[in-house]
Amino acid sequence: MNIQAPYSLLNLIVVVNFLLVLRAGQLLSLNTKNNDSDFLDCLIHNSDDPGSISRVIYSPNNSSYTSVLQSSINNLRFTSPTTPKPRFILTPVHESQIQTLVYCSKKHGLEIRTRSGGHDFEGLSYVSQLPFVILDLKNLKFVTVDIQTATAWVQAGATLGELYYGIAQKTQNLGFPGGVWYALGLGGHVSGGGYGAMMRKYGLAADNVIDAQFINVHGKILDRSSMGEDLFWAVRGGGGSSFGIILSWKIKLVPVPETVTVFAVDRTLEQNLTKIIYKWQYVAPNIDKDLDIRVLMFSVVNPSTGNRTIRATFDTLFLGGVDRLLALMQEEFPELGLTREDCTEMSWIEAVVIGSSFTNGEPLEILLNRTAMPKNSFKGKSDFATNPISEDGFEGIWRFYNDQIEAGMALLVFTPYGGTMDEIPESAIPFPHRRGSLYMIEYLVAWDGNETSPHISWIRRLYNYMSSYVSTSPRTAYLNYNDLDLGVGKTYAEANDTWGSSYFKNNFNRLVKVKTMVDPGNFFKHEQSIPPRF
Numbered sequence: 001m002n003i004q005a006p007y008s009l010l011n012l013i014v015v016v017n018f019l020l021v022l023r024a025g026q027l028l029s030l031n032t033k034n035n036d037s038d039f040l041d042c043l044i045h046n047s048d049d050p051g052s053i054s055r056v057i058y059s060p061n062n063s064s065y066t067s068v069l070q071s072s073i074n075n076l077r078f079t080s081p082t083t084p085k086p087r088f089i090l091t092p093v094h095e096s097q098i099q100t101l102v103y104c105s106k107k108h109g110l111e112i113r114t115r116s117g118g119h120d121f122e123g124l125s126y127v128s129q130l131p132f133v134i135l136d137l138k139n140l141k142f143v144t145v146d147i148q149t150a151t152a153w154v155q156a157g158a159t160l161g162e163l164y165y166g167i168a169q170k171t172q173n174l175g176f177p178g179g180v181w182y183a184l185g186l187g188g189h190v191s192g193g194g195y196g197a198m199m200r201k202y203g204l205a206a207d208n209v210i211d212a213q214f215i216n217v218h219g220k221i222l223d224r225s226s227m228g229e230d231l232f233w234a235v236r237g238g239g240g241s242s243f244g245i246i247l248s249w250k251i252k253l254v255p256v257p258e259t260v261t262v263f264a265v266d267r268t269l270e271q272n273l274t275k276i277i278y279k280w281q282y283v284a285p286n287i288d289k290d291l292d293i294r295v296l297m298f299s300v301v302n303p304s305t306g307n308r309t310i311r312a313t314f315d316t317l318f319l320g321g322v323d324r325l326l327a328l329m330q331e332e333f334p335e336l337g338l339t340r341e342d343c344t345e346m347s348w349i350e351a352v353v354i355g356s357s358f359t360n361g362e363p364l365e366i367l368l369n370r371t372a373m374p375k376n377s378f379k380g381k382s383d384f385a386t387n388p389i390s391e392d393g394f395e396g397i398w399r400f401y402n403d404q405i406e407a408g409m410a411l412l413v414f415t416p417y418g419g420t421m422d423e424i425p426e427s428a429i430p431f432p433h434r435r436g437s438l439y440m441i442e443y444l445v446a447w448d449g450n451e452t453s454p455h456i457s458w459i460r461r462l463y464n465y466m467s468s469y470v471s472t473s474p475r476t477a478y479l480n481y482n483d484l485d486l487g488v489g490k491t492y493a494e495a496n497d498t499w500g501s502s503y504f505k506n507n508f509n510r511l512v513k514v515k516t517m518v519d520p521g522n523f524f525k526h527e528q529s530i531p532p533r534f
Contacts, residue, residue, distance in 0.1 A: 042103070073118055191241070277312060283332050411444040411446075432507050444459075515531065515532050
């Protein structure tokens with residue numbers, strides 16, 4: 001019967017289309033395999049030691065691929081099955097292997113994402129929407145300390161803990177003003193403007209860099225002299241991954257006293273927290289630069305009442321003894337009610353162990369642990385407060401943080417500025433947040449699992465609420481707490497109108513000029529990398 005003919009024709013068309021799609025998929029898969037094979041051949045044939053590079057390259061077919069990929073991914077948002085995965089992961093043990101990777105990646109059209117520690121809010125160091133390879137620097141971790149010159153060379157894959165441990169093995173009188181999270185890799189931490197508890201005394205980690213080794217887009221290894229002062233300026237706070245690959249830093253070590261004092265004092269809303277934190281804004285940025293008082297705020301259940309409340313921990317490092325600290329606090333900040341019993345004297349390196357969330361008395365070797373960073377899904381944002389927040393403004397924040405159903409595990413951190421940070425010009429390095437910033441605000445919300453709602457929407461609403469209390473024109477942000485909500489700019493105009501001015505203010509145009517000079521083809525790129533100006 002003729003009635004079946006149209007349906008038979010339709011079925012034939014469907015089958016043909018299916019076969020065409022299947023064939024296209026097979027060809028794409030075949031091309032991908034051929035490209036991957038050609039890339040591997042390129043690495044091996046252009047390597048000084050083919051056997052060596054084959055032992056540090058991982059593909060999805062390798063049994064260790066997944067464990068290597070996830071080893072330093074601390075944000076589980078980027079471990080879902082739908083997250084793009086790298087074609088290869090290279091964990092080099094020698095600089096020449098990185099040079100080969102740069103050559104072959106350019107030749108075969110693969111992006112390079114470079115990671116040194118994985119402390120990456122948006123996964124930009126290990127996720128890309130285009131075919132890519134991960135350059136994981138974890139094996140490049142040597143630390144060489146020179147006590148005579150008070151300097152150290154540290155490779156980009158070394159962690160802060162490994163650096164601090166290396167310093168402590170040589171001297172108790174020198175330190176480095178880096179971050180408190182011991183498992184952070186030095187490459188990204190320093191190049192993004194990393195900071196720590198000695199920032200008010202000595203500035204940022206990047207303020208204390210005096211030389212660097214760097215691989216450019218042509219695969220050449222450069223130092224400060226051969227890269228020139230413009231590029232050397234750019235990689236100290238402008239994000240090294242926009243310009244090439246940081247191999248190592250030469251850093252200036254700073255004097256620390258034989259005895260420092262620490263305390264961590266908790267206060268809740270029932271203990272007059274709102275008035276205490278309001279006063280903190282006037283004290284912390286203006287007090288003696290030997291003293292750093294940061295504040296960490298959580299929403300918790302008050303065990304006495306069973307009701308939810310806000311608990312703030314005033315977490316402090318003082319470069320001196322307890323007697324001077326108590327006198328200073330009594331004069332400047334009596335509202336906190338600090339007592340001698342709250343304080344503990346110790347060495348600087350012991351304070352580093354405490355600051356890394358270990359308990360007092362842990363052996364220094366604990367700083368060498370690379371795997372103790374918490375792993376969960378999280379979203380972070382940042383702000384800079386240029387004027388004190390009113391008590392009413394804080395009451396609004398508390399309401400957000402008591403909405404625990406949406407907030408999950410929510411944290412708010414206030415890090416005071418002032419001191420030396422006021423004395424360094426905004427243009428000294430790309431990091432511009434200096435004079436005029438009272439403190440930096442970090443917003444963080446974490447949760448179990450890969451789902452993103454309602455946690456991300458919660459933190460965005462809090463961020464919108466804070467717009468009346470922070471910097472404007474532009475509303476500034478901290479590069480190392482990268483935030484794709486600020487925008488994804490592929491061109492100069494797009495970036496300049498969004499995240500470029502937020503992270504770098506007036507330094508953005510100079511960074512673009514350097515990028516255009518050293519990588520005009522924009523080989524080193526990610527969603528918020530410095531673009532060349534065509």
